Amino acid sequence: MSDVLIKMSRNRAGAALIKALGLPNPVELARAEGGYVALPFTGKTVLLAGAAGGYAAEALSGAAGAAGATPLRQAPADAAARIDVVLLDATGCATPAALRALYDSFHPLMRRVARNGRVLIVAAPPELAAEPVAAAAARGVEGFNRSLGKELGKQGITVNLAYVAPDAVDRLAGVLRFFGGVQTTYVSGQTLRLTARVAAPAALPHTAALAGKVALVTGAARGIGLATAQRLAQEGAHVVCLDVPAAAEELARVCGAMGATALPLDIATAEAPARLAAFLKEKFGGVDIVVHNAGITRDRTLANMKEHYWDMVVGINFAAIVAIDAELLAGGALRDEGRVVCLSSISGVAGNYGQTNYATSKAALIGYVAAQAPLLAPRGIAINAIAPGFIETAMTAQMPFLSREIGRRANSLQQGGQPRDAAELIAFLCTPGCYGVSGETIRVCGQGLIGA
Ligand code: NAD
Numbered sequence: 001m002s003d004v005l006i007k008m009s010r011n012r013a014g015a016a017l018i019k020a021l022g023l024p025n026p027v028e029l030a031r032a033e034g035g036y037v038a039l040p041f042t043g044k045t046v047l048l049a050g051a052a053g054g055y056a057a058e059a060l061s062g063a064a065g066a067a068g069a070t071p072l073r074q075a076p077a078d079a080a081a082r083i084d085v086v087l088l089d090a091t092g093c094a095t096p097a098a099l100r101a102l103y104d105s106f107h108p109l110m111r112r113v114a115r116n117g118r119v120l121i122v123a124a125p126p127e128l129a130a131e132p133v134a135a136a137a138a139r140g141v142e143g144f145n146r147s148l149g150k151e152l153g154k155q156g157i158t159v160n161l162a163y164v165a166p167d168a169v170d171r172l173a174g175v176l177r178f179f180g181g182v183q184t185t186y187v188s189g190q191t192l193r194l195t196a197r198v199a200a201p202a203a204l205p206h207t208a209a210l211a212g213k214v215a216l217v218t219g220a221a222r223g224i225g226l227a228t229a230q231r232l233a234q235e236g237a238h239v240v241c242l243d244v245p246a247a248a249e250e251l252a253r254v255c256g257a258m259g260a261t262a263l264p265l266d267i268a269t270a271e272a273p274a275r276l277a278a279f280l281k282e283k284f285g286g287v288d289i290v291v292h293n294a295g296i297t298r299d300r301t302l303a304n305m306k307e308h309y310w311d312m313v314v315g316i317n318f319a320a321i322v323a324i325d326a327e328l329l330a331g332g333a334l335r336d337e338g339r340v341v342c343l344s345s346i347s348g349v350a351g352n353y354g355q356t357n358y359a360t361s362k363a364a365l366i367g368y369v370a371a372q373a374p375l376l377a378p379r380g381i382a383i384n385a386i387a388p389g390f391i392e393t394a395m396t397a398q399m400p401f402l403s404r405e406i407g408r409r410a411n412s413l414q415q416g417g418q419p420r421d422a423a424e425l426i427a428f429l430c431t432p433g434c435y436g437v438s439g440e441t442i443r444v445c446g447q448g449l450i451g452a
Contacts, residue, residue: 123162160191
């Protein structure tokens, strides 16, 4: 669905009208069309700042270098020069005084980061701090990150924070490519943790990152599922696209266009897990990537909710996922070094009026990936969830106009996300290079105000 304010802002008269009426003025966000490139930072101005005593600067510098840019240690003298990517090693922020590095680093940069620029801050995990003040200071960085995202978001700039354990700094490369790259379009104000929990994969390809992999995407006939299937195929995976039998015709059409395999199946039926596992084993010998995208809403206030609305939503959005994973794991269909991504939701993070059933199912997935991560780590499998905010799909097109317009604007980027934006985050979590990230739920919501 097109965004009328973005369309208006493209011409001078429209832009003037937006200003006169005091309407939100969303910028056109940068998006990639192609797949990952070997040197995404080539030609970009990358600045690396740091607090004294940190342990991540060298790793950040090396990762930026491997991505095509030698980071500057000081902003260019020419005040008109824009900075595309700002990296801050805040792992040394262990006291109130040390937090001053945040101010000192960013205050002079606030008008110098390029439109659609990227900021990645790296800090020490508060839970690993030796004493409470260090834990508090490290946690303070999160508040800074979120506020910076709100201040810079109007320019399409994304700001994210990675808490990185000292033994996981070598895992920053993949994270930097995503959060410093164009693909992070609609992911901002997020905090994720990097750990050494999952062993390094045998190969870490930067281009055609999923070549040779078999990926299953449920609910792939349209919306986020379709965009994800296309994105994974673009990265070289062979994709099995699953959707309900009623969507078989559409599924066959979209699969034909991307060379994918269609599998019409209702995931909520009792026989679905066994049928799916048998299909993947017989046809492909197993599966490397599972994206649990299929999901439904049946909104009613709890007082008005019939029990079958509760059962359907929890059944499809939660129980079916657990049953499928159990079957894929028990029968050995999910291969070592696998990747599993669940589609949670902002409703699962913050709750939502009229969505007790949906929010329960989506919050359950946040708990599920966190609990499964340590169990799957010994096999090199990473499991994560994404929580989309307002993404322009058939699901959100059904919303009443006013709620839709509020949902679309109530975020730091002042616009809805595209299915491709969610697909980019999912694709990152499916790559070998995300191996430092497991058990996390990352929002793709333009830093939505709800639940922030
Ligand atoms: P959508 O309704 O456009 O597409 C969902 C697809 O899942 C459909 O093709 C549908 O046929 C399929 N599906 C539903 N039940 C199924 C079943 N039992 N078996 C197999 N396939 C089934 O939805 P979307 O907006 O693309 O959302 C995709 C996922 O992202 C969902 O899990 C949704 O809850 C989540 N999500 C979406 C948004 C958003 O803004 N669009 C926000 C938060 C979370």
